[in-house]
Amino acid sequence: MARTKEFNEDQALDKAIEIFWHKGYNGTSAQDLVTHLGLSRSSLYDTFGDKQQLFTKSLQRYQQQAQDAVKELLEKSENVKETLQAIFKQAVIESLEDRITKGCFMVNSSVELAMHDEEIAKIVKSNSQTMEEVFTNAVQKGQEAGHISKQLDAKVLARFIFNNYSGIRVLARAGERNKEVYDDIVKAVFSVL
Amino acid sequence: MARTKEFNEDQALDKAIEIFWHKGYNGTSAQDLVTHLGLSRSSLYDTFGDKQQLFTKSLQRYQQQAQDAVKELLEKSENVKETLQAIFKQAVIESLEDRITKGCFMVNSSVELAMHDEEIAKIVKSNSQTMEEVFTNAVQKGQEAGHISKQLDAKVLARFIFNNYSGIRVLARAGERNKEVYDDIVKAVFSVL
């Protein structure tokens, strides 16, 4: 006996991700959300509670999407080193071609909110742990296959890779548009593997 | 025929750096500034104009201080590699011991504001360039002295070092308190040099 929802909640979340990613939490107003999601104020608050809940859900969804992508690539990979290189190259391409450089939503949120919001801190921490595991497993696989040097522990390399990934995303957010800079970093990173 | 200033403008700026660093631009209210700087609203606006100008001046001052410190250390250094290691170790210590983890003011501001504020973008860019130069000169010196591998160009290594420095500051801002994580990253970084 009820009317059906007219908008897709996940699609709305994707749009929320876009604008929060671009403007940050504090930089995004309720009006921004109404305009960009295409929902009325009422529907927005009925569906997602308040701004904070909407942000949290957005970040969680982003995390899931980003993790799944990397995870699948690495687990299905036959040559982990090459796959890692492809992942970094993709990050570089995105950093350069995005007319609106957004960096990484997780990094941005981490810098803006992690120390002031317990819930965000949890998400960031869980993300770091998961990514560390994913990279560690990948590196291990690569070491066993002889594609990656065994000079350093898999976990050491995983943390190192993740750190450079973060760094690159900060560079992008800062508006760096010189491809050489990114390429140099990637070159140095992979000289270790 | 005039009353003399009772507060030191630079000291006030240092306090502004503290709170902007901790809470970010959007997260810091005018009241926060009044409370933390110990100035009245009127004096604050008379002296610094508005919030944006105060922030800009704070960031510029921070940049100057941070650059001078690193610059002097590296230029006076007899063993650049060891000095670089000391700089990283210091960053790790700060990340761990700061009860209130603030990360790096430049990185934070870059992530929060660079894409929305032209002036901040300029400062960030000038900072990157200067740091790149400083690191490049240092690496060159280290390579000539035989302390640092010549396998990669000085500029490549400089950008690589800077990138990992940023990454570590993001980690700190995210609240990472596990020393192993930092140590692993530093270990991997210096395996390249």
Place this chain on the structure above:
DNA sequence: AAAAATACGGAACAATCGTTCCTGAATTAG
């Protein structure tokens, strides 16, 4: 047809934002 649920637009809310202004006291130099 009736009832239940959803969406919408917009008015309205209190709170906070950054900023300006006014008053009066304090301090300095001529």
Place this chain on the structure above:
DNA sequence: CTAATTCAGGAACGATTGTTCCGTATTTTT
């Protein structure tokens, strides 16, 4: 002393913030 300047405190500004609520139209199920 006088004039000039700086301070603090607080009232007040309009704008914007996030949020709630109301009225109404629409769509679905019983």
